[in-house]
Amino acid sequence: MQVLTTIAAMRAALRAVRAQSPGALGLVPTMGALHAGHLSLVERARASCGVVSATLFVNPTQFAPGEDFERYPRPFERDRELFEVAGVDLLFAPTAEEMYPRGGTTFVDVGELGTKLDGASRPGHFRGVATVVSKLLHIIQPDLAFFGQKDAVQVAVLRRMVQDLKFPVELVACPIVRDQDGLALSSRNAYLSAAERIQALAIPRALQAIRTELDAGVTTPQQVLQTGLRVLFAESGVALEYLAAVDPASLAPVTEIVRGTLLALAARVGQTRLIDNLLA
Numbered sequence: 001m002q003v004l005t006t007i008a009a010m011r012a013a014l015r016a017v018r019a020q021s022p023g024a025l026g027l028v029p030t031m032g033a034l035h036a037g038h039l040s041l042v043e044r045a046r047a048s049c050g051v052v053s054a055t056l057f058v059n060p061t062q063f064a065p066g067e068d069f070e071r072y073p074r075p076f077e078r079d080r081e082l083f084e085v086a087g088v089d090l091l092f093a094p095t096a097e098e099m100y101p102r103g104g105t106t107f108v109d110v111g112e113l114g115t116k117l118d119g120a121s122r123p124g125h126f127r128g129v130a131t132v133v134s135k136l137l138h139i140i141q142p143d144l145a146f147f148g149q150k151d152a153v154q155v156a157v158l159r160r161m162v163q164d165l166k167f168p169v170e171l172v173a174c175p176i177v178r179d180q181d182g183l184a185l186s187s188r189n190a191y192l193s194a195a196e197r198i199q200a201l202a203i204p205r206a207l208q209a210i211r212t213e214l215d216a217g218v219t220t221p222q223q224v225l226q227t228g229l230r231v232l233f234a235e236s237g238v239a240l241e242y243l244a245a246v247d248p249a250s251l252a253p254v255t256e257i258v259r260g261t262l263l264a265l266a267a268r269v270g271q272t273r274l275i276d277n278l279l280a
Contacts, residue, residue: 028145035189068191205231
Protein backbone atom coordinates (compact mmCIF):
# COMPACT_ATOMS: atom_id res chain seq x y z
CA MET A 1 0.00 0.00 0.00
CA GLN A 2 1.28 3.43 -0.91
CA VAL A 3 0.74 6.25 1.60
CA LEU A 4 0.57 9.70 0.01
CA THR A 5 0.41 12.99 1.91
CA THR A 6 0.27 15.59 -0.87
CA ILE A 7 -2.21 16.17 -3.67
CA ALA A 8 0.55 16.09 -6.29
CA ALA A 9 1.89 12.76 -5.03
CA MET A 10 -1.60 11.25 -4.85
CA ARG A 11 -2.41 12.29 -8.41
CA ALA A 12 0.90 10.90 -9.69
CA ALA A 13 0.30 7.59 -7.91
CA LEU A 14 -3.23 7.42 -9.31
CA ARG A 15 -1.99 7.98 -12.85
CA ALA A 16 0.54 5.19 -12.49
CA VAL A 17 -1.89 2.73 -10.93
CA ARG A 18 -4.70 3.42 -13.40
CA ALA A 19 -2.33 2.94 -16.33
CA GLN A 20 -1.65 -0.58 -15.05
CA SER A 21 -5.14 -1.46 -13.75
CA PRO A 22 -8.02 -0.77 -16.15
CA GLY A 23 -10.71 -1.70 -13.59
CA ALA A 24 -12.86 0.76 -11.64
CA LEU A 25 -11.29 2.99 -9.00
CA GLY A 26 -13.00 2.97 -5.62
CA LEU A 27 -12.75 5.55 -2.84
CA VAL A 28 -13.42 5.05 0.88
CA PRO A 29 -13.25 8.46 2.61
CA THR A 30 -12.70 8.32 6.38
CA MET A 31 -11.60 10.46 9.30
CA GLY A 32 -9.73 7.48 10.74
CA ALA A 33 -10.22 5.83 14.14
CA LEU A 34 -11.22 2.83 12.08
CA HIS A 35 -13.66 0.13 13.14
CA ALA A 36 -15.34 -2.81 11.42
CA GLY A 37 -17.83 -0.48 9.76
CA HIS A 38 -15.07 1.33 7.89
CA LEU A 39 -13.44 -1.95 6.95
CA SER A 40 -16.74 -3.23 5.55
CA LEU A 41 -16.62 -0.29 3.12
CA VAL A 42 -13.14 -1.35 2.03
CA GLU A 43 -14.38 -4.91 1.60
CA ARG A 44 -17.25 -3.69 -0.60
CA ALA A 45 -14.85 -1.53 -2.61
CA ARG A 46 -12.41 -4.39 -2.98
CA ALA A 47 -15.19 -6.60 -4.37
CA SER A 48 -16.36 -3.92 -6.83
CA CYS A 49 -13.19 -2.21 -8.01
CA GLY A 50 -9.83 -3.00 -9.50
CA VAL A 51 -8.08 -0.33 -7.41
CA VAL A 52 -9.10 0.86 -3.94
CA SER A 53 -8.11 4.21 -2.48
CA ALA A 54 -8.92 5.44 1.01
CA THR A 55 -8.42 8.64 2.94
CA LEU A 56 -7.42 9.51 6.49
CA PHE A 57 -8.28 13.13 7.17
CA VAL A 58 -10.00 14.70 10.17
CA ASN A 59 -11.73 17.54 8.38
CA PRO A 60 -11.68 20.73 10.49
CA THR A 61 -14.40 22.53 8.53
CA GLN A 62 -17.15 20.09 9.54
CA PHE A 63 -16.64 20.70 13.27
CA ALA A 64 -18.41 23.64 14.89
CA PRO A 65 -16.80 25.61 17.73
CA GLY A 66 -17.03 23.56 20.92
CA GLU A 67 -17.30 20.22 19.12
CA ASP A 68 -14.75 17.44 19.47
CA PHE A 69 -12.24 18.31 16.74
CA GLU A 70 -9.24 18.53 19.07
CA ARG A 71 -9.99 15.29 20.90
CA TYR A 72 -11.19 13.30 17.90
CA PRO A 73 -9.10 10.07 17.95
CA ARG A 74 -6.20 9.95 15.51
CA PRO A 75 -4.47 6.53 15.80
CA PHE A 76 -2.66 6.90 12.48
CA GLU A 77 -0.33 3.88 12.63
CA ARG A 78 -3.13 1.55 13.71
CA ASP A 79 -5.38 2.87 10.94
CA ARG A 80 -2.63 2.55 8.35
CA GLU A 81 -2.05 -1.08 9.30
CA LEU A 82 -5.76 -1.89 9.20
CA PHE A 83 -6.13 -0.35 5.76
CA GLU A 84 -3.12 -2.25 4.46
CA VAL A 85 -4.40 -5.58 5.77
CA ALA A 86 -7.85 -4.82 4.31
CA GLY A 87 -6.37 -4.41 0.83
CA VAL A 88 -6.26 -0.67 0.22
CA ASP A 89 -3.89 0.19 -2.63
CA LEU A 90 -3.52 3.95 -2.13
CA LEU A 91 -3.96 5.81 1.16
CA PHE A 92 -4.28 9.59 1.00
CA ALA A 93 -3.45 11.20 4.36
CA PRO A 94 -3.04 14.95 3.81
CA THR A 95 -2.54 17.70 6.35
CA ALA A 96 -5.15 20.39 6.92
CA GLU A 97 -2.81 22.86 5.23
CA GLU A 98 -2.65 20.67 2.12
CA MET A 99 -6.44 20.48 1.85
CA TYR A 100 -7.14 24.08 2.86
CA PRO A 101 -4.29 26.31 1.66
CA ARG A 102 -3.94 29.70 3.31
CA GLY A 103 -6.17 32.29 1.67
CA GLY A 104 -8.74 29.82 0.34
CA THR A 105 -12.28 31.19 0.33
CA THR A 106 -14.36 28.70 -1.70
CA PHE A 107 -16.77 26.30 -0.01
CA VAL A 108 -19.67 24.12 -1.17
CA ASP A 109 -23.05 25.29 0.13
CA VAL A 110 -25.58 22.47 0.01
CA GLY A 111 -28.57 24.73 0.60
CA GLU A 112 -31.65 23.84 2.63
CA LEU A 113 -30.86 20.13 2.62
CA GLY A 114 -27.84 20.83 4.79
CA THR A 115 -30.02 22.41 7.50
CA LYS A 116 -32.23 19.38 8.13
CA LEU A 117 -31.92 16.80 10.91
CA ASP A 118 -28.19 16.71 11.79
CA GLY A 119 -27.73 19.98 9.94
CA ALA A 120 -30.25 21.72 12.20
CA SER A 121 -28.20 21.07 15.34
CA ARG A 122 -24.80 21.34 13.67
CA PRO A 123 -24.93 24.56 11.60
CA GLY A 124 -22.31 24.55 8.87
CA HIS A 125 -21.49 20.87 9.33
CA PHE A 126 -22.62 19.76 5.90
CA ARG A 127 -20.99 22.77 4.26
CA GLY A 128 -17.73 21.37 5.60
CA VAL A 129 -18.57 17.79 4.63
CA ALA A 130 -19.59 18.73 1.09
CA THR A 131 -16.50 20.89 0.65
CA VAL A 132 -14.01 18.24 1.71
CA VAL A 133 -15.74 15.44 -0.20
CA SER A 134 -15.88 17.57 -3.34
CA LYS A 135 -12.14 18.18 -2.97
CA LEU A 136 -11.46 14.46 -2.54
CA LEU A 137 -13.61 13.56 -5.55
CA HIS A 138 -11.78 16.17 -7.62
CA ILE A 139 -8.34 14.99 -6.49
CA ILE A 140 -8.94 11.23 -6.74
CA GLN A 141 -11.64 11.06 -9.43
CA PRO A 142 -13.02 7.68 -8.39
CA ASP A 143 -15.61 5.71 -10.30
CA LEU A 144 -17.34 4.68 -7.08
CA ALA A 145 -17.26 6.18 -3.59
CA PHE A 146 -18.36 4.16 -0.56
CA PHE A 147 -20.12 5.60 2.49
CA GLY A 148 -21.85 4.08 5.52
CA GLN A 149 -25.63 4.07 5.76
CA LYS A 150 -25.28 5.03 9.44
CA ASP A 151 -24.60 8.54 8.15
CA ALA A 152 -27.84 8.57 6.17
CA VAL A 153 -28.26 12.35 6.23
CA GLN A 154 -24.71 12.78 4.97
CA VAL A 155 -25.43 10.29 2.19
CA ALA A 156 -28.49 12.32 1.13
CA VAL A 157 -26.50 15.56 1.12
CA LEU A 158 -23.63 14.08 -0.87
CA ARG A 159 -25.93 12.43 -3.40
CA ARG A 160 -27.51 15.82 -4.04
CA MET A 161 -24.10 17.46 -4.34
CA VAL A 162 -22.88 14.83 -6.81
CA GLN A 163 -26.06 15.26 -8.85
CA ASP A 164 -26.00 19.05 -8.81
CA LEU A 165 -22.29 19.44 -9.57
CA LYS A 166 -22.24 16.59 -12.11
CA PHE A 167 -19.45 14.58 -10.54
CA PRO A 168 -18.89 11.43 -12.65
CA VAL A 169 -19.03 9.11 -9.65
CA GLU A 170 -21.48 6.61 -8.19
CA LEU A 171 -22.10 6.90 -4.45
CA VAL A 172 -22.60 3.52 -2.79
CA ALA A 173 -24.26 3.40 0.65
CA CYS A 174 -23.24 0.30 2.59
CA PRO A 175 -25.21 -1.33 5.44
CA ILE A 176 -24.79 -0.29 9.06
CA VAL A 177 -22.43 -2.54 11.02
CA ARG A 178 -23.39 -3.16 14.64
CA ASP A 179 -21.59 -4.43 17.68
CA GLN A 180 -22.82 -7.63 19.32
CA ASP A 181 -25.04 -5.63 21.66
CA GLY A 182 -26.72 -3.86 18.73
CA LEU A 183 -25.07 -0.45 19.02
CA ALA A 184 -24.09 0.95 15.61
CA LEU A 185 -20.32 1.10 15.29
CA SER A 186 -18.94 4.62 15.50
CA SER A 187 -15.55 6.12 16.27
CA ARG A 188 -17.31 8.21 18.92
CA ASN A 189 -18.41 5.12 20.84
CA ALA A 190 -14.95 5.25 22.43
CA TYR A 191 -16.08 8.35 24.34
CA LEU A 192 -18.79 6.39 26.21
CA SER A 193 -18.17 5.25 29.77
CA ALA A 194 -19.25 1.73 30.73
CA ALA A 195 -22.50 3.07 32.21
CA GLU A 196 -23.17 5.30 29.20
CA ARG A 197 -22.59 2.39 26.85
CA ILE A 198 -25.44 0.53 28.55
CA GLN A 199 -27.68 3.62 28.37
CA ALA A 200 -26.88 4.02 24.66
CA LEU A 201 -28.42 0.63 23.91
CA ALA A 202 -31.82 2.33 24.16
CA ILE A 203 -31.08 3.69 20.66
CA PRO A 204 -30.98 0.33 18.83
CA ARG A 205 -33.82 -0.91 21.06
CA ALA A 206 -35.97 2.00 19.90
CA LEU A 207 -35.21 1.24 16.26
CA GLN A 208 -35.95 -2.43 16.80
CA ALA A 209 -39.32 -1.50 18.32
CA ILE A 210 -39.99 0.63 15.24
CA ARG A 211 -39.00 -2.27 12.99
CA THR A 212 -41.47 -4.50 14.82
CA GLU A 213 -44.25 -1.98 14.15
CA LEU A 214 -43.29 -1.76 10.48
CA ASP A 215 -43.22 -5.54 10.14
CA ALA A 216 -46.72 -5.61 11.62
CA GLY A 217 -47.89 -3.36 8.79
CA VAL A 218 -48.10 -0.01 10.59
CA THR A 219 -47.54 2.86 8.14
CA THR A 220 -48.61 5.90 10.20
CA PRO A 221 -45.51 7.94 11.09
CA GLN A 222 -46.97 9.29 14.34
CA GLN A 223 -47.74 5.81 15.68
CA VAL A 224 -44.38 4.37 14.65
CA LEU A 225 -42.42 7.30 16.07
CA GLN A 226 -44.34 7.21 19.35
CA THR A 227 -43.30 3.59 19.74
CA GLY A 228 -39.67 4.57 19.41
CA LEU A 229 -40.05 7.53 21.73
CA ARG A 230 -41.48 5.36 24.50
CA VAL A 231 -38.37 3.19 24.42
CA LEU A 232 -36.00 6.17 24.37
CA PHE A 233 -37.78 8.08 27.14
CA ALA A 234 -37.65 5.01 29.36
CA GLU A 235 -33.88 5.50 29.53
CA SER A 236 -33.08 8.64 31.52
CA GLY A 237 -29.51 8.77 30.26
CA VAL A 238 -30.52 9.44 26.64
CA ALA A 239 -31.22 13.03 25.57
CA LEU A 240 -33.10 12.87 22.28
CA GLU A 241 -32.21 15.36 19.56
CA TYR A 242 -34.56 14.07 16.88
CA LEU A 243 -36.49 11.00 15.80
CA ALA A 244 -38.00 11.40 12.35
CA ALA A 245 -39.59 9.57 9.44
CA VAL A 246 -38.41 11.24 6.23
CA ASP A 247 -37.89 10.77 2.53
CA PRO A 248 -34.31 9.45 2.19
CA ALA A 249 -33.42 11.87 -0.62
CA SER A 250 -35.15 15.14 0.33
CA LEU A 251 -35.18 14.51 4.11
CA ALA A 252 -38.72 15.94 4.12
CA PRO A 253 -41.15 14.43 6.67
CA VAL A 254 -43.48 11.82 5.21
CA THR A 255 -47.21 11.40 5.81
CA GLU A 256 -47.07 7.65 5.20
CA ILE A 257 -44.26 5.20 5.70
CA VAL A 258 -43.50 3.27 2.54
CA ARG A 259 -40.68 1.00 1.48
CA GLY A 260 -37.44 2.96 1.65
CA THR A 261 -38.62 5.61 4.12
CA LEU A 262 -35.78 6.67 6.42
CA LEU A 263 -36.38 6.40 10.17
CA ALA A 264 -33.50 8.34 11.70
CA LEU A 265 -32.55 9.50 15.16
CA ALA A 266 -29.85 11.42 16.98
CA ALA A 267 -29.34 11.54 20.72
CA ARG A 268 -26.75 12.43 23.30
CA VAL A 269 -25.58 9.99 25.92
CA GLY A 270 -23.51 11.96 28.39
CA GLN A 271 -21.46 14.29 26.19
CA THR A 272 -21.44 11.94 23.21
CA ARG A 273 -23.70 12.51 20.22
CA LEU A 274 -24.81 9.30 18.53
CA ILE A 275 -26.81 8.73 15.34
CA ASP A 276 -28.59 5.67 13.99
CA ASN A 277 -31.32 4.81 11.50
CA LEU A 278 -33.17 2.18 9.56
CA LEU A 279 -34.91 2.01 6.19
CA ALA A 280 -38.50 0.81 6.08
